[in-house]
Amino acid sequence: MRDSPATQRKLEDSLRHIVNLLEKHRLVERMVDRDQVSPRHELIESLVHRQHLVELQLKLRGLHPADIAYILEALPLDDRLLIWRQIQDDCGGEVLLEVSDAVRNSLIETLEPPALIKVLAQLDADDLAALAEAIPDAVLAEVSQKLNARDRDWLQTTMAYPETVVGHLMSQDVLMVRADHRVEQVLRMLRGRADLPHNTDSLYVVDIRNLFKGVLPLRALLLNDPEARVADLTLTDQVVFDPNDNASDAARAFQRYDLVSAPVVNERGKLIGRLTVDAVVDFIREESEEDALNMAGLRGDEDLFAPIWDSARNRWLWLSVNLCTAFIASRAIGLFEDAITRIVALATLMPIVAGIGGNSGNQTTTLVVRGLALGEITPDNTWHLVFKELGVGLLNGVVWGATVGVFAYVLYWNVSLGLVMAAAMLLNLLLAAAVGVAIPLVQHHLGRDPAFGSSVLLTFITDGMGFFIFLGLATVFLL
Amino acid sequence: MRDSPATQRKLEDSLRHIVNLLEKHRLVERMVDRDQVSPRHELIESLVHRQHLVELQLKLRGLHPADIAYILEALPLDDRLLIWRQIQDDCGGEVLLEVSDAVRNSLIETLEPPALIKVLAQLDADDLAALAEAIPDAVLAEVSQKLNARDRDWLQTTMAYPETVVGHLMSQDVLMVRADHRVEQVLRMLRGRADLPHNTDSLYVVDIRNLFKGVLPLRALLLNDPEARVADLTLTDQVVFDPNDNASDAARAFQRYDLVSAPVVNERGKLIGRLTVDAVVDFIREESEEDALNMAGLRGDEDLFAPIWDSARNRWLWLSVNLCTAFIASRAIGLFEDAITRIVALATLMPIVAGIGGNSGNQTTTLVVRGLALGEITPDNTWHLVFKELGVGLLNGVVWGATVGVFAYVLYWNVSLGLVMAAAMLLNLLLAAAVGVAIPLVQHHLGRDPAFGSSVLLTFITDGMGFFIFLGLATVFLL
Numbered sequence: 001m002r003d004s005p006a007t008q009r010k011l012e013d014s015l016r017h018i019v020n021l022l023e024k025h026r027l028v029e030r031m032v033d034r035d036q037v038s039p040r041h042e043l044i045e046s047l048v049h050r051q052h053l054v055e056l057q058l059k060l061r062g063l064h065p066a067d068i069a070y071i072l073e074a075l076p077l078d079d080r081l082l083i084w085r086q087i088q089d090d091c092g093g094e095v096l097l098e099v100s101d102a103v104r105n106s107l108i109e110t111l112e113p114p115a116l117i118k119v120l121a122q123l124d125a126d127d128l129a130a131l132a133e134a135i136p137d138a139v140l141a142e143v144s145q146k147l148n149a150r151d152r153d154w155l156q157t158t159m160a161y162p163e164t165v166v167g168h169l170m171s172q173d174v175l176m177v178r179a180d181h182r183v184e185q186v187l188r189m190l191r192g193r194a195d196l197p198h199n200t201d202s203l204y205v206v207d208i209r210n211l212f213k214g215v216l217p218l219r220a221l222l223l224n225d226p227e228a229r230v231a232d233l234t235l236t237d238q239v240v241f242d243p244n245d246n247a248s249d250a251a252r253a254f255q256r257y258d259l260v261s262a263p264v265v266n267e268r269g270k271l272i273g274r275l276t277v278d279a280v281v282d283f284i285r286e287e288s289e290e291d292a293l294n295m296a297g298l299r300g301d302e303d304l305f306a307p308i309w310d311s312a313r314n315r316w317l318w319l320s321v322n323l324c325t326a327f328i329a330s331r332a333i334g335l336f337e338d339a340i341t342r343i344v345a346l347a348t349l350m351p352i353v354a355g356i357g358g359n360s361g362n363q364t365t366t367l368v369v370r371g372l373a374l375g376e377i378t379p380d381n382t383w384h385l386v387f388k389e390l391g392v393g394l395l396n397g398v399v400w401g402a403t404v405g406v407f408a409y410v411l412y413w414n415v416s417l418g419l420v421m422a423a424a425m426l427l428n429l430l431l432a433a434a435v436g437v438a439i440p441l442v443q444h445h446l447g448r449d450p451a452f453g454s455s456v457l458l459t460f461i462t463d464g465m466g467f468f469i470f471l472g473l474a475t476v477f478l479l
Numbered sequence: 480m481r482d483s484p485a486t487q488r489k490l491e492d493s494l495r496h497i498v499n500l501l502e503k504h505r506l507v508e509r510m511v512d513r514d515q516v517s518p519r520h521e522l523i524e525s526l527v528h529r530q531h532l533v534e535l536q537l538k539l540r541g542l543h544p545a546d547i548a549y550i551l552e553a554l555p556l557d558d559r560l561l562i563w564r565q566i567q568d569d570c571g572g573e574v575l576l577e578v579s580d581a582v583r584n585s586l587i588e589t590l591e592p593p594a595l596i597k598v599l600a601q602l603d604a605d606d607l608a609a610l611a612e613a614i615p616d617a618v619l620a621e622v623s624q625k626l627n628a629r630d631r632d633w634l635q636t637t638m639a640y641p642e643t644v645v646g647h648l649m650s651q652d653v654l655m656v657r658a659d660h661r662v663e664q665v666l667r668m669l670r671g672r673a674d675l676p677h678n679t680d681s682l683y684v685v686d687i688r689n690l691f692k693g694v695l696p697l698r699a700l701l702l703n704d705p706e707a708r709v710a711d712l713t714l715t716d717q718v719v720f721d722p723n724d725n726a727s728d729a730a731r732a733f734q735r736y737d738l739v740s741a742p743v744v745n746e747r748g749k750l751i752g753r754l755t756v757d758a759v760v761d762f763i764r765e766e767s768e769e770d771a772l773n774m775a776g777l778r779g780d781e782d783l784f785a786p787i788w789d790s791a792r793n794r795w796l797w798l799s800v801n802l803c804t805a806f807i808a809s810r811a812i813g814l815f816e817d818a819i820t821r822i823v824a825l826a827t828l829m830p831i832v833a834g835i836g837g838n839s840g841n842q843t844t845t846l847v848v849r850g851l852a853l854g855e856i857t858p859d860n861t862w863h864l865v866f867k868e869l870g871v872g873l874l875n876g877v878v879w880g881a882t883v884g885v886f887a888y889v890l891y892w893n894v895s896l897g898l899v900m901a902a903a904m905l906l907n908l909l910l911a912a913a914v915g916v917a918i919p920l921v922q923h924h925l926g927r928d929p930a931f932g933s934s935v936l937l938t939f940i941t942d943g944m945g946f947f948i949f950l951g952l953a954t955v956f957l958l
Contacts, residue, residue, distance in 0.1 A: 008728035008854055019859045066735035074855040076863050098735070187701065196698045198737060201680065218697055219675045222666065249487035255764060256545035256577070258677060258757035260739055277756055278737035281763070285734060288767035289849065295774065296845035297838055304850045305863065308870040312878075315842050315871070319835065319879060326834045327886065330827050334890075337823040344816040347826035351812070351942065352805045354830070359776055359801045363794050366775035370768065371783045375487055376553040380498045384555045384784065391787040392794070399791075400798060407806065411813075463830065 015071050018059060022079050025052045057086050065091045069098035072107070076305045081110055088115070093122035096131060102303035104134050113139050125151035126171045129158040157272075166250050167243030169283060170264045170273035173197030176206045177230055179213055184226040186216075199276040201260040205234045212263060212271040214238065240265050241275055247283055248373070254280045291451055297322065318456065325460035329354075332464045336471035339479060345412050346474050349421055352404060354466035357428035358459045360396060364389050364436030365458055369451045372444050386437050393433030397426035416478055424470035431469075432462050494550050497538060501558050504531045536565050544570045548577035551586070555784045560589055567594070572601035575610060581782035583613050592618050604630035605650040608637040636751075645729050646722030648762060649743045649752035652676030655685045656709055658692055663705040665695075678755040680739040684713045691742060691750040693717070719744050720754055726762055727852070733759045770930055776801065797935065804939035808833075811943045815950035818958060824891050825953050828900055831883060833945035836907035837938045839875060843868050843915030844937055848930045851923050865916050872912025876905035895957055903949035910948075911941050 060068060060083065068087060072080050072095065084107055087095060096104055096119065108116060113136070120128065120135070120143045128147075132140060132155075144152050154172045161167030175197065177186050186203070190196070203221075205213040214234035224233060239257055241250055241264045253259065254277055264273040293301065297318030302311060333340070333350070340347050368385070371377040377385060405422030409415060439457055440450035539547060539562065547566060551559050551574065563586055566574060575583055575598065587595060592615070599607065599614065599622045607626075611619060611634075623631050633651045640646030654676065656665050665682070669675070682700075684692040693713035703712060718736055720729055720743045732738065733756060743752040772780065776797030781790060812819070812829070819826050847864070850856040856864060884901030888894060918936055919929035 008725065008731065012854060012857065015857060016859070019857075064736065070735070070854070073853070074857060074860065076860060190701045191703070193702060195702065199680075199739060200698070201678075201739070218701065219679070221701065222669045222697065223672060223674065224670070246487065252487065255757075255760050256549070257543065260678060260680070260756065277739065277760070278734075281734050281756070281760060284760070284763060284767075288763075288771075291771065292767075292774070292845060292849065295771070296841050298842050298845065302846055304846060304855055305860070305867065308867060308874060311867065311871045312874045315839065315875065316878075318842075319839060319875065322838045323831070323835055323879060323882065326831045330831050333827040333830070337827060340826050341820060341823050344820045347819050347829075348809050348812040348816060350826075351830060351833070351946075352802070352809050355805045355938075355942070356798065356802060360794065360798060362775050363777055363797075366771060366777065367781055367783060370771065374552070375491060375549070376783055378491065378494060378498075378553060380495070381553060381555060381784070388784065388787060388790065392790045395787055395791045396794065396798065399795075400802065403802065459834075463834070467830075 011067055011070060014059070014063060014067065015074055018056065018071055018083070019075075019079075021052055021056045021059065022075075022082065025049065025056070025082075053086070056083075060087050061090070065094035066098045068095050069103075072099055073103050073304070077106065077307070080106070080305070084110070088119055091122070092119035093127065096120075096134075097123070097127055100303070101134070101301040102306065104131075106303055106306070108134055113142075117143055121146060125154045126158075126173070129155055129168070132159050133163070161243060164247050165243065166241045166245045166247055166264055166275055167273075169247055169250075169279045170241075170243065170275050171197070171279070172273055174263075174271065174274045175200060175203045176210075176271065177203045177216060179205050179207065179229075179231040179234060181230045182226070183221055183224055183228045183230065183233070186221060186230060187226065190221075197274075199261050199278055204263050204271055204274075205230060206271050210271055211269045212240070212265045215263065238262070242267065243272060248287065249375075250275060251280050251284050251287075252374070255284075294449075294452055295455055297456065318453075321453070321456055325456060326463070329460060329464035329467060332467040333471065335468075336475060339471055339475045343417070343474065343478060345408075345414075345417060346471060349408055349417075350467055350470050353421070353424050353428050353470045354463045356400060356404075356425065357432045357462035357466045360393070360429050361432030361436035361458045361462050362455055364392075364433055365440055365454050368437055368440045369454065372440060372450050377441075382441065386434075389433045389437050390430065393430045394426075397429035400429065401425035417474075420470070420473045420477055424466070424473050427469050428462060428466045431465055432458070435461050490546055490549060493538070493542060493546065494553055497535065497550055497562070498554075498558075500531055500535045500538065501554075501561065504528065504535070504561075532565070535562075539566050540569070544573035545577045547574050548582075551578055552582050552783070556585065556786070559585070559784070563589070567598055570601070571598040572606065575613075576602070576606055579782070580613070580780040581785065583610075585782055585785070587613055592621075596622055600625060604633045605637075605652070608634055608647070611638050612642070640722060643726050644722065645720045645724045645726055645743055645754055646752075648726055648729075648758045649720075649722065649754050650676070650758070651752055653742075653750065653753045654679060654682045655689075655750065656682045656695060658684050658686065658708075658710040658713060660709045661705070662700055662703055662707045662709065662712070665700060665709060666705065669700075676753075678740050678757055683742050683750055683753075684709060685750050689750055690748045691719070691744045694742065717741070721746065722751065727766065728854075729754060730759050730763050730766075731853070734763075773928075773931055774934055776935065797932075800932070800935055804935060805942070808939060808943035808946060811946040812950065814947075815954060818950055818954045822896070822953065822957060824887075824893075824896060825950060828887055828896075829946055829949050832900070832903050832907055832949045833942045835879060835883075835904065836911045836941035836945045839872070839908050840911030840915035840937045840941050841934055843871075843912055844919055844933050847916055847919045848933065851919060851929045856920075861920065865913075868912045868916050869909065872909045873905075876908035879908065880904035896953075899949070899952045899956055903945070903952050906948050907941060907945045910944055911937070914940050 068091070072083060075083065096107065099107065111119065116139050120139070125147060128143065144155050147155065158168055158170065200218065202215045202217045205216050207213055214236040215238040216230055216234050220233040239253055239259060239262050241262055243264055243266060259277060261274055261276045263271055264275055266272050297315070299314050299317050302314050368377065401422040404425050405418040408421040409418030435458055439454045443452065443454065444450040547570070551562060554562065575586065578586065590598065595618050599618070604626055607622065623634050626634065637647055637649065679697065681694045681696040684695050686692055693715040694717040695709055695713050699712040718732055718738060718741050720741055722743055722745060738756060740753055740755045742750055743754055745751050776794070778793050778796050781793050847856065880901040883904050884897040887900040888897030914937055918933045922931065922933065923929040
């Protein structure tokens with residue numbers, strides 16, 4: 001059994017130890033490179049060199065695959081590949097399962113097909129399904145040829161489901177019992193096994209045709225008389241998922257009902273798999289990280305130590321979109337260059353109107369996105385929400401419009417300028433509230449992710465319209 | 480047993496049904512208000528009225544407390560309180576546990592102390608500890624008086640730990656066994672119990688002084704001969720938490736090692752509690768939601784249907800900070816009003832330089848914040864990261880600087896203006912990369928949340944310096 005460093009502190013100690021070993025290793029390598037003349041010296045160095053590698057391998061062998069994954073993620077690319085080569089044949093498959101998408105790609109890229117096939121052969125069908133998207137088709141086809149017929153079927157079944165539904169996340173390790181058995185028989189059946197599938201907190205009761213009848217919690221086996229009948233202990237009102245259920249909804253159900261595992265049953269009532277809390281926790285983490293990255297305008301998961309070129313490309317999509325919107329918004333200013341030439345203070349004040357509008361609109365969008373994610377926004381309460389956000393926008397517009405107006409007046413001793421500033425602020429905050437609610441709702445209505453790109457689109461509107469409203473009002477009332 | 484609607488679809492159906500009943504209820508109420516003259520009519524209305532309430536209560540009684548919590552969150556304030564009054568005496572305590580912080584406050588505010596005490600009396604010490612922060616001190620003191628001595632101690636112990644450590648999240652329901660017992664004895668002990676604590680996947684082995692010896696998985700009881708000794712089946716290398724361990728680190732350990740529950744052991748080796756996956760999943764969700772709200776400049780959890788005044792106040796802190804930074808940044812423009820009067824194109828182009836800088840810096844900050852949260856950034860690789868981000872900034876600066884320069888040239892047929900624009904863009908993107916790495920690292924170094932306010936601070940610098948660099952270069956080279 002590998003020891004499991006529980007705390008982050010211990011884990012960081014392991015990382016430091018490994019970095020230390022790597023440094024020694026590289027130091028020796030560099031000395032050997034520099035000093036190739038003396039064969040005797042070389043021999044000693046080579047021995048020291050090998051000794052460090054052995055120490056490194058020993059250290060790595062004591063780590064849980066998830067911890068090795070953490071260490072790989074925290075290492076720059078060349079160190080990462082050195083470690084990877086040490087462990088790939090030992091627990092490479094499990095490590096691939098645990099690393100982030102971006103780091104996984106960096107590891108898979110370095111492997112020739114035969115080496116990759118060897119690594120993947122360490123995994124079962126459930127794990128292969130989880131990795132399938134990262135593996136080249138030809139390799140996947142060859143690996144699945146080596147599975148037995150049942151596993152091959154399973155791999156094809158789960159891969160056929162999109163990544164966002166329960167069917168893609170479920171596992172095939174299911175313990176089934178018959179309703180007409182007694183607890184004693186079930187216990188005897190269990191004692192015949194070497195182990196239980198991970199996260200097994202219940203067995204599933206089926207009839208002779210594998211039709212799902214209910215759930216038999218392990219606790220029921222432990223708490224009841226061995227003579228009791230399974231049928232009498234079976235719970236029939238437990239949460240059951242369909243393979244086509246949305247994975248986010250399933251994750252919320254796990255959280256809501258504090259589940260450890262739940263059966264997956266198809267539309268004909270047949271038990272086909274099991275969803276477990278570890279898959280759900282991973283899904284929640286990945287989903288929330290992806291949201292955070294998307295909000296910041298990153299296309300997807302980015303390896304912290306990716307090559308500069310790859311990193312830059314990951315950021316170009318949103319930077320280029322942002323560049324286009326910034327140019328278009330700046331054309332709103334271009335329309336009023338004449339006004340700016342006459343009252344240069346307009347140029348100084350206009351970014352304030354635009355900036356606060358964007359900020360306030362983003363607050364609204366974030367709340368609406370979360371409300372949609374939690375299913376709290378329904379056709380019945382949408383208008384209530386719209387009026388509330390417009391009310392908040394109006395109140396904020398009056399308060400901050402007045403503040404900004406006074407400030408503009410104090411700076412330039414011009415009452416009309418202060419009034420125009422206040423009015424523009426009020427109008428832009430109302431617009432920000434309306435657009436901040438509308439963008440995620442419309443995206444949701446069109447079946448898209450409500451968060452995706454909403455911040456860029458919102459800022460575009462609050463910037464462009466902020467400039468337009470402020471400079472337009474100034475042209476009408478100040479010139 | 481309540482039935483548990485598994486899918487989001489079923490849950491939304493329940494919500495729709497309840498909204499429907501509420502509408503009927505209000506319709507009747509309004510008719511009664513309008514038409515108070517006919518006593519006979521009134522009687523009928525009152526009967527219909529009562530019938531709707533009964534139907535509502537029946538519907539609510541069939542729902543899981545977590546589902547009622549969902550429904551309360553999705554209802555506007557007055558409807559929410561109507562439902563709350565129907566259920567508070569039945570399962571109000573459990574519902575309070577499940578709702579979001581903001582909605583919980585809206586419910587607790589409506590209760591007089593005696594009513595609140597009655598609701599809280601439905602809960603055990605673990606649950607009270609989870610709610611403690613939301614309950615007025617006087618009420619909490621009175622409720623804890625009604626607990627037995629052991630539960631009162633427990634409540635005080637867990638409340639003494641800050642919200643961000645394991646001690647605050649742990650529960651006291653722990654099943655202990657002695658190492659010198661046999662499986663048979665343990666099974667007999669379990670059969671004497673009515674139920675197991677939730678999420679029990681293992682028992683904890685202790686010696687006579689309650690010192691923790693190891694973990695006995697339930698599976699070991701099921702898979703092994705009843706004659707086997709507990710000591711031989713005990714796992715001693717399992718993950719163990721200290722009550723002072725950081726809750727985020729513990730959450731990551733649960734995810735990394737796929738845990739369902741883990742023992743909490745104090746520094747003297749005494750078993751004091753248990754951390755379960757449901758508490759961890761709730762913690763992960765809350766943490767990621769809080770991050771998302773903080774990033775958008777919301778002070779904390781906001782009820783989707785809070786009164787306008789409360790909502791506006793929740794947003795003022797960051798709006799006012801943003802207002803100050805926007806004013807200061809705008810003073811950078813004020814310095815160059817003379818230059819703008821002479822070349823008005825500068826006013827049109829300057830928001831582009833500032834905007835793209837902010838966008839690009841935010842991408843960097845988001846990646847660094849995530850790297851810090853996952854513990855992937857260490858003193859050893861910090862410089863590697865800084866150089867990489869500067870490299871990405873340089874590459875992006877050359878590419879997008881050239882693009883923007885060409886665009887400015889095409890718009891105004893002025894080569895020098897295009898060159899100044901390109902140079903300003905390059906410098907601002909380099910600055911954005913440096914500041915984007917520095918802000919979260921410095922905050923982390925000072926022991927603060929690296930994400931907190933980082934986006935506002937970053938935008939301030941990229942805006943202000945973007946204006947300054949662009950207008951300064953223009954003054955030097957174009958005037």
